[in-house]
Amino acid sequence: MSIxxxxxxxxxxGIGTYLLMQxxxxxxxxxxxxxxxxxxxxxxxxxxxxxxxxxxxxxPGDFADPLPQAMALTTIVITFGVTALLLALAYRSWQLTRxxxxxxxxxxxxxVSGGLLGRDVTDEVTAETEVEDAKAxxxxxxxxxxx
Amino acid sequence: xxxxxxxxxLVPLIAAGLSVMLGRxxxxxxxxxxxxxxxxxxxxxxxxxxxxxxxxxVVQVGGRxxxxxITLVVDRLAGIMLTVAAIMLLAVLVYAIGQPGxxxxxxxxxxxxxxxxxxxxxxxxVGDLFTLFVAFEMMLTASYALLTLGGGRAQxxxxxxxxxxxxxxxxxxxTALALLYAATGTVNMADLAVKIxxxxxxxxxxxxxxxxxxxxxxxxxFPLFFWLPDSYPTxxxxxxxxxxxxxxxxxVYALIRTQTLLFPPDSRPxxxxxxxxxxxxxxxxxxxxxxxxxxRILSFNIVSHIGYMVMGLALFSVAGIAAAIFYxxxxxxxxxxxxxxxxxxxxxxxSSRLSRLGNMVKSAPVVAALFLIPxxxxxxxxxxxxxxxxxxxxxxxxxxxxxxIVGVSxxxxxxxxxxxxxxxxxxxxxxxxxxxxxEPHEVGRAGGPLLMIAPxxxxxxxxxxxxxxxxxxxxxxxxxxxxxxDPAVYERAVLG
Numbered sequence: 001m002s003i004x005x006x007x008x009x010x011x012x013x014g015i016g017t018y019l020l021m022q023x024x025x026x027x028x029x030x031x032x033x034x035x036x037x038x039x040x041x042x043x044x045x046x047x048x049x050x051x052x053x054x055x056x057x058x059x060p061g062d063f064a065d066p067l068p069q070a071m072a073l074t075t076i077v078i079t080f081g082v083t084a085l086l087l088a089l090a091y092r093s094w095q096l097t098r099x100x101x102x103x104x105x106x107x108x109x110x111x112v113s114g115g116l117l118g119r120d121v122t123d124e125v126t127a128e129t130e131v132e133d134a135k136a137x138x139x140x141x142x143x144x145x146x147x
Numbered sequence: 148x149x150x151x152x153x154x155x156x157l158v159p160l161i162a163a164g165l166s167v168m169l170g171r172x173x174x175x176x177x178x179x180x181x182x183x184x185x186x187x188x189x190x191x192x193x194x195x196x197x198x199x200x201x202x203x204x205v206v207q208v209g210g211r212x213x214x215x216x217i218t219l220v221v222d223r224l225a226g227i228m229l230t231v232a233a234i235m236l237l238a239v240l241v242y243a244i245g246q247p248g249x250x251x252x253x254x255x256x257x258x259x260x261x262x263x264x265x266x267x268x269x270x271x272x273v274g275d276l277f278t279l280f281v282a283f284e285m286m287l288t289a290s291y292a293l294l295t296l297g298g299g300r301a302q303x304x305x306x307x308x309x310x311x312x313x314x315x316x317x318x319x320x321x322t323a324l325a326l327l328y329a330a331t332g333t334v335n336m337a338d339l340a341v342k343i344x345x346x347x348x349x350x351x352x353x354x355x356x357x358x359x360x361x362x363x364x365x366x367x368x369f370p371l372f373f374w375l376p377d378s379y380p381t382x383x384x385x386x387x388x389x390x391x392x393x394x395x396x397x398x399v400y401a402l403i404r405t406q407t408l409l410f411p412p413d414s415r416p417x418x419x420x421x422x423x424x425x426x427x428x429x430x431x432x433x434x435x436x437x438x439x440x441x442x443r444i445l446s447f448n449i450v451s452h453i454g455y456m457v458m459g460l461a462l463f464s465v466a467g468i469a470a471a472i473f474y475x476x477x478x479x480x481x482x483x484x485x486x487x488x489x490x491x492x493x494x495x496x497x498s499s500r501l502s503r504l505g506n507m508v509k510s511a512p513v514v515a516a517l518f519l520i521p522x523x524x525x526x527x528x529x530x531x532x533x534x535x536x537x538x539x540x541x542x543x544x545x546x547x548x549x550x551x552i553v554g555v556s557x558x559x560x561x562x563x564x565x566x567x568x569x570x571x572x573x574x575x576x577x578x579x580x581x582x583x584x585x586e587p588h589e590v591g592r593a594g595g596p597l598l599m600i601a602p603x604x605x606x607x608x609x610x611x612x613x614x615x616x617x618x619x620x621x622x623x624x625x626x627x628x629x630x631x632x633d634p635a636v637y638e639r640a641v642l643g
Contacts, residue, residue, distance in 0.1 A: 020311075020315070025307065028311060032311065032314050032315070032318075035315070035318050036314070036317075036318050036321070038318075039318045039321035039325065040321070042321075042322055042325040042326070043321060043324070043325040043328075045329065046325040046326070046328040046329035047328070048332065067328070067334075068325070068328060071277055071324070071328075071334075074277075074281065075280075075321055078281070078284045078288075078317075079314075082284070082291070082314060085288070085292070085310070086311070086314070089291075089295060089303055089307055089310065090307070092298050092303050093303045093304065093307060096300045096303060097300065102304075102307065102308075
């Protein structure tokens with residue numbers, strides 16, 4: 001049983017990580033959901049029977065460990081709340097940009113281009129190729145979609 | 148004394164609830180917010196004094212004994228962090244009330260801010276890893292909302308990065324917790340410290356590295372820092388100030404706590420941490436020098452300075468950890484002040500981009516002075532408060548024969564000065580090359596709105612006081628470090 005759960009957790013982590021590498025927000029959110037499920041499954045497997053701090057009749061060896069279940073419940077509630085917030089943010093982002101894609105950071109891009117565009121080049125031909133190189137660089141980093 | 152232990156969490160939480168109910172009466176909301184945080188400051192100081200004189204103060208919530216119930220512990224380290232955090236939170240709230248922007252435009256600001264305050268305090272006082280996770284989430288969830296207040300395009304983009312990376316770190320934390328629980332059968336930190344000794348050294352080391360990654364993301368350690376300079380600058384400046392000052396330090400606190408308490412000397416990744424600390428310093432400061440925006444330069448500076456704290460911790464000697472603790476305290480104060488001044492620069496100068504600012508030493512001399520003092524403090528110019536922990540770090544590094552990291556830290560210190568002088572020359576001395584984005588605000592006799600200037604001045608005074616009281620404060624840091632390197636103190640207090 002444990003080995004099945006371990007495989008399930010591994011699969012969830014693997015698929016989640018793949019989705020996180022995408023540039024579409026909706027996929028990233030689904031990936032996050034899967035990874036946190038993986039964490040919860042792992043949490044469920046961590047309990048050992050027989051050490052339950054329960055008061056009652058019967059052999060403690062028959063009881064499952066309630067602590068990981070309580071912890072998994074708590075994390076499920078927390079992830080639920082944060083995922084809802086994330087979805088709201090993604091919706092807001094879509095409202096603003098009409099696009100589901102993660103944008104490049106504007107200040108980073110200006111530094112990338114500034115380093116290349118702002119250089120003192122006396123030779124006009126070199127200057128032009130450098131400007132084109134810089135533009136191509138910006139386009140290529142901005143255009144890395146879907147993978 | 149132990150009755151007070153839960154108050155730094157309870158008071159802000161109750162106040163947050165009240166301020167939601169009083170959303171219509173802005174004045175009442177403000178009184179509640181400032182009042183709650185003032186109480187928090189008082190309680191935290193009392194707790195620090197109590198923990199310093201009587202040893203760790205422990206509360207078993209619900210009367211359940213330690214490994215089963217939730218334990219709250221205030222030892223010297225927690226006391227120091229609580230006190231500094233409470234003072235910072237109070238100062239920044241007053242600043243936020245004075246600044247036209249976030250606090251005035253959003254009914255929920257005070258409540259969110261108080262929930263975050265409760266989360267920060269909770270992170271410092273909890274005695275088990277799972278409750279630490281819950282405290283982190285409380286703090287982070289409030290911070291997600293604070294970061295994206297207003298919902299502008301840049302904020303949503305940056306907030307997204309921040310939320311996603313924090314969620315990944317949280318999931319990793321849960322994973323680490325699950326594995327730790329499977330291996331030892333407990334999540335109580337004192338109990339773990341005892342039981343982790345039964346594991347093979349390799350497994351212990353793996354846990355140490357896993358927790359290093361989890362808290363490294365929160366602290367902004369290389370190579371996990373990239374989200375920080377992107378997300379912090381877009382928030383309203385009081386929010387950025389408190390994030391920059393406090394939230395990364397909560398990560399550093401968790402690193403110090405877990406690495407010293409849980410892991411015996413043979414399973415601490417000391418060399419790895421030193422390498423990461425050196426890289427964090429260098430990459431952070433190079434990033435800062437490349438930027439053109441006041442807030443972004445300061446954000447990269449945070450990353451660089453996290454390296455110093457981790458360096459002190461990674462030496463794992465009393466001198467090193469004492470220096471790291473002193474550094475955390477100094478850095479919280481200095482960094483928050485710098486961001487508050489950054490907000491003033493934006494308010495008075497009409498932009499936070501250096502190319503659009505200029506000649507402010509004439510147009511806003513008060514702001515110039517308010518920037519220069521914390522900037523020199525941060526760079527570690529003697530006799531200001533940044534000099535003391537840096538000197539202590541260098542000495543501790545020499546004691547442990549870690550010469551490379553000492554060299555790197557000194558070089559980065561110089562570069563820090565360079566990055567801050569870039570702001571000074573760009574905003575205060577040189578002319579502006581572009582037009583500001585919006586009309587600069589009128590500068591009054593005080594040099595800006597009184598409620599913005601006053602907290603900034605108060606924080607500078609605290610920073611100067613740290614330098615003047617360096618002797619007793621450093622002695623306190625050394626006592627704290629001695630406690631941390633002897634986990635038996637903590638274990639006895641919690642497990643009885």
